[in-house]
Amino acid sequence: MSDKPIYVTQPHLPPLEDFLPYLQEIWDRRILTNGGPFHQQLEKALCDYLGVEHIALFANGTLALVTALQALRITGEVITTPYSFVATAHSLLWNGIKPVFVDIDPHSLNLDPRRIEAAITPQTTAILPVHCYGRPCDVEAIQRIADIYNLKVIYDAAHAFGVEDAGGSLLRHGDLSILSFHATKVFNTFEGGAIVCPDAKTKQRIDHLKNFGFVDEVTVVAPGINGKMSEINAALGLLQLQRVDGAIERRRQIDRRYRALLGGIPGIRCLPDSGEALANHAYFPILVEDDYPLARDGLYERLREENIYSRRYFYPLISDFPMYRGLPSAQRGNLAVAAEISSRILCLPIYPDLTDEQQLRVIDVLRGCSIPARTRSPSCANVPCA
Numbered sequence: 451m452s453d454k455p456i457y458v459t460q461p462h463l464p465p466l467e468d469f470l471p472y473l474q475e476i477w478d479r480r481i482l483t484n485g486g487p488f489h490q491q492l493e494k495a496l497c498d499y500l501g502v503e504h505i506a507l508f509a510n511g512t513l514a515l516v517t518a519l520q521a522l523r524i525t526g527e528v529i530t531t532p533y534s535f536v537a538t539a540h541s542l543l544w545n546g547i548k549p550v551f552v553d554i555d556p557h558s559l560n561l562d563p564r565r566i567e568a569a570i571t572p573q574t575t576a577i578l579p580v581h582c583y584g585r586p587c588d589v590e591a592i593q594r595i596a597d598i599y600n601l602k603v604i605y606d607a608a609h610a611f612g613v614e615d616a617g618g619s620l621l622r623h624g625d626l627s628i629l630s631f632h633a634t635k636v637f638n639t640f641e642g643g644a645i646v647c648p649d650a651k652t653k654q655r656i657d658h659l660k661n662f663g664f665v666d667e668v669t670v671v672a673p674g675i676n677g678k679m680s681e682i683n684a685a686l687g688l689l690q691l692q693r694v695d696g697a698i699e700r701r702r703q704i705d706r707r708y709r710a711l712l713g714g715i716p717g718i719r720c721l722p723d724s725g726e727a728l729a730n731h732a733y734f735p736i737l738v739e740d741d742y743p744l745a746r747d748g749l750y751e752r753l754r755e756e757n758i759y760s761r762r763y764f765y766p767l768i769s770d771f772p773m774y775r776g777l778p779s780a781q782r783g784n785l786a787v788a789a790e791i792s793s794r795i796l797c798l799p800i801y802p803d804l805t806d807e808q809q810l811r812v813i814d815v816l817r818g819c820s821i822p823a824r825t826r827s828p829s830c831a832n833v834p835c836a
């Protein structure tokens with residue numbers, strides 16, 4: 451098999467020569483971190499691009515999550531989804547908070563608002579939903595519950611860079627939203643992250659917390675952490691931001707083509723949108739249903755044999771990892787929808803540099819395997835399409 455490997459994603463990067471002048475500036479200035487000029491410029495540029503008031507940059511999304519919980523002084527129990535990247539729940543454990551898992555909605559694949567109230571106890575202080583795959587949560591229903599029970603809402607918006615609903619940026623919802631600029635995300639700074647916050651006072655508290663709690667040379671007001679983004683990452687962010695619209699546009703084309711060409715394959719289901727007015731196409735999840743000849747893991751293995759590395763996002767569920775599975779809310783009976791989706795989901799390769807030919811290789815495997823075993827060629831892939 452000589453075809454080059456195709457990964458689920460590949461980081462988007464500008465030409466190296468475009469980055470060199472930024473590096474020269476950093477070398478000349480000798481300001482490497484601690485809120486330097488590129489850091490300040492990127493905060494401003496991101497506010498403009500995303501249409502939000504205040505942003506605090508971080509070294510990564512996980513530190514942003516951990517710090518957001520500190521900033522709002524969240525304690526006790528927090529309601530969250532089992533269907534996410536493990537950092538969502540880990541940020542709670544790092545704060546000594548008990549995660550309470552609530553099942554997801556079968557259509558949005560996000561926290562099901564209809565199940566939240568039953569999970570609220572006197573210890574509940576917040577809700578930590580995830581806009582999974584950049585698909586918007588039911589933000590209004592979640593806010594209604596939060597208002598009734600006086601809970602904070604912190605969105606893990608790590609997948610939701612640039613996503614808009616009918617009213618504008620998805621990041622305006624809740625008390626805080628967290629972004630990740632990890633290499634695998636739609637907008638990357640190698641490593642990086644941010645907290646989106648509604649007011650200047652909260653941003654100031656977050657800025658103190660991400661710098662050890664320092665307010666000035668001699669004053670420390672909180673047990674802060676080192677969450678600062680460096681000037682190199684911030685400079686790269688400025689450059690990446692110039693190209694992100696083009697990157698998302700290319701993702702949109704790939705998304706459309708998958709939908710057009712996978713649409714007729716029995717047992718392969720693409721997800722309809724979830725109310726986004728502007729999507730970012732961060733992922734291309736499909737559900738492998740019972741009328742497909744292979745189960746999800748069989749298809750995953752078949753793709754690997756063809757040098758195509760899809761990913762089972764999100765499997766296993768967070769609630770199945772050893773540090774969570776003993777929780778009452780982690781029990782399978784409580785999370786039936788998440789368990790079902792987790793067993794059927796597969797994320798297909800999508801990234802700006804994926805070529806039409808590479809995409810066709812992926813589609814051909816899915817189509818080839820959809821032909822019942824009796825009539826399938828031994829290697830089941832690359833069967834010509836009708």
Ligand SMILES: *Cc1c(COP(=O)(O)O)cnc(C)c1O
Pocket residue numbers: 510511512513534535537538580606608609629630631632642643
């Ligand atoms: C990527 C991701 C994170 C963590 O972000 P890092 O920048 O990698 O620390 C958190 N939550 C979700 C849902 C993610 O996908």
